[in-house]
Amino acid sequence: MAYNRSDDDFSGLNDIPIPEDIVDQFGGSTDPIDLEDVHDDADTQTTIGATKQKARCWDHFELVPTGKIVNDLPEFKAQCKHCQEKFTWQKGIGTTHLNRHYKKCQYKYGSLDTNQAQLQFGYPGAGSSTLTLNNWIYSQELMRHEELPELIANVEFLLYLVDNPHWTKFVQKYL
Structure with missing residues (x-):
């Protein structure tokens, strides 16, 4: 026998008595629910544009x-958050260029987990006794032109x- 939704009879469900201890336990009411008064919150959400942005790149960009x-x-x-x-940006033009930048920016600045910051300790200089804590951003230019040559010179790496x-x-991977 095939299932037919019209065969279901739910009309008598509101007539079933619910024990008071169950009602008290869940903080409910024995009154029947009028489905006309129930509103779906998804229908009342306000968004910019007609639809919510679904592409993954929107976790790393915001509209300005x-x-x-x-x-x-x-x-x-x-605008890239990093x-x-x-x-x-125009509605409907796609997000390929944003995804491409996100991947490049992720490579350039390391893992871009928005829940974790990369920190750098600033040690006190001459005349200062305070220790500072700053956000750290990897700079390929700084690494390539200042830090690495200084390291090679100070540690006296052999040329071979x-x-x-x-x-x-x-060098190819990180610089």
């Missing part, structure tokens, strides 16, 4: 108004080290 009006609508730019770079394949792999 430019102050310009284009086709009677305010213009927005997508490096503050701004990109063009640069011919080592492991050293070459390290």
Whole structure:
């Protein structure tokens, strides 16, 4: 026999008595629920635009108004939350360029877990006795032009080290 929804008879469910101890335990009411008064919160949510942005890149970008009006609508730019770079954005043009930047920015600045900050201790300089705590951002230029040459000079690495394949792999990957 095939299932037919019209065969179900739920009309007598409101007539079943519910024990008072069950009602008290769950803080409920014995009154029947009028389904006409129930509202779905999803229908009342307010979003910018007609739909919520679903692409993963929107975890790392936010829309920033430019102050310009284009086709009677305010213009927005997508701004990276990590490096503050701004990109063009219009509804319906896609997010490929945002995803591409997100991957590049993730590589450049390391893991971009928004729940964890990368910190750097600033040690007291001459005349200062306070220890500071700063946000740390990896800079390839700083590493390549200042830190690495200083390390090689101070540790007196032998020049044959640069011919080592492991050293070459390290430099290609991180610098």
